[in-house]
Amino acid sequence: MSAAASDARWLSAAARLASRARPASYPNPGVGCILIKDGVVVGRGWTAPGGRPHAECAALAEAxxxxxxxxxxxxxxxxxxxxxxxxxCSDLLVEAGVARVVAGVEDPDPRTAGDGFARLREAGIEAQLLPSPDATASLAGYLTRAHSARPHVTLKLAMSLDGCTAMADGTSQWITGKAARAHVHARRAQADAILVGGGTWRADKPRLDVRLPGLEDRSPQRVMLTRGVAPDGVKVINRPDQIASLDALYLYVEAGSNIAASLLGTDLVDRLELYRAPIVIGGGRGAIGDLGLANLADAHGRWTLVERRQLGSDSFEAYSRRR
Known part of the structure; x- marks a missing residue:
């Protein structure tokens, strides 16, 4: 394996570690760090709940x-x-005497923004920025907040093969099976906040929590997009553009067709997650309302498939917005 391939492999491994920090590390980003010596892992770390200690500190303590x-x-x-x-962390790495530091993303925080690399190099440590898609993806919420001043938004849709999310009378429980529903709870557990519309709340009375053993405490903040009054413990926003005001890095949306269309139409969706059940409803309620596209060409070139898996009899696909 070439040196470049080895570097990319270890950065990908660090990105997988970073997922363990999310969302408990809020308001700090979930970061992962791996220390390698003579080809052997001597230390691993990820951002602790509440943001401290940082990943590098944890990895150095282990090593x-x-x-x-x-x-x-x-x-x-x-x-x-x-x-x-x-x-x-740059000071900690200098004090520990590491020989080299490879990072996948430059920190957009103006308090660091290149100064971390500079401090390492001043101490004689080789410091390299090696752009990593996996590292970038692991920091999606932090980077979206830094560059767009809003949370990273994931829109989840569960539908039939013919694109229906419910029967004509609104019945929607359950379109997908147990494995897909468990996967949804795992996805909720990685979000800071979860949003539904008033119509979804009134029709389904969703709990919007995480019901996986051991992850119950990961239930996200509940948010409702409505002009009405929300129940106790649920935050209300009145318009999609107020998503920016939410105190969150990651927002998970489980909403009806009108809100889905509004978020997609205003280009506020960063990741689209589709669960498809092997059923055909016919005449049911569609997953997404009118987007107001002027021509078909405007629909192309906007989404990239980033994940696909089978969940029991259901299929799952995730798409990332091209920006």
Whole structure:
């Protein structure tokens, strides 16, 4: 394996570690770090609940003296700013005596933004930015917040083969099977907030929680898009553009066709997750309302397939918005 391929492999592994931090690391991004010495993993870490300690700190603590001369693979550029909550990770890496640092994403935070790399290089440590799709994907919420001043939005739709999310009378429980529904709960567990419309709330009375053993405490903040009054414990927004005001990095949307169309039409959806059941309803309620497209060409070139899997008898596909 070439050195470049090896670097990319370890960054991908660090990105998988980063997923363990989400969403408990909020308001900090979930970061992953792996320390490699002589081809062996000597330390691993991911951002702790509440944001501290950072991934690098955790990995260095696990490695101990073995960190000296190691290569640190980290999904996000090591921070350069000191705070009351903890030291700068770039300083910790210098003190530990690592030989090299490879990061997958440059930190957009102006308190770091290249200064983390600079501090490492000033100390004689080789520091390299190696753009990594996996690292970038693992930081989607943080990067969307930094660049677009809003949460990263995932729109989830469960439908029949003919694109229906419910019977004509609104009956929708259950279109998909147990495996698909469990997968939805796992996806909820990685979100800071979950949004439904008032119509969905009144029709289905969803609990909007996580009901997987051991993950019940990962239930996200509940949000309703409505002009009415929400029940206790549910935050209300009145318009899609108020999504930016939500205190979240990741927003998971389970809504009806009108809200789905509104979010897609205003280009607020970053990831589209489709669950398809092997059934045909015919004459049911469609998954997405009118987007107001002027011509068919406008629909092309907007989405990229990033994941596909089988969940029992149902299929799952995830698409990322091309930006």
């Amino acid at each position: 101990g003296e073995s960190a000296r001369g190691a290569i640190a693979y980290v999904t996000l550029e090591p921070c350069a700013h000191r705070s009351e909550r903890g030291p700068a």
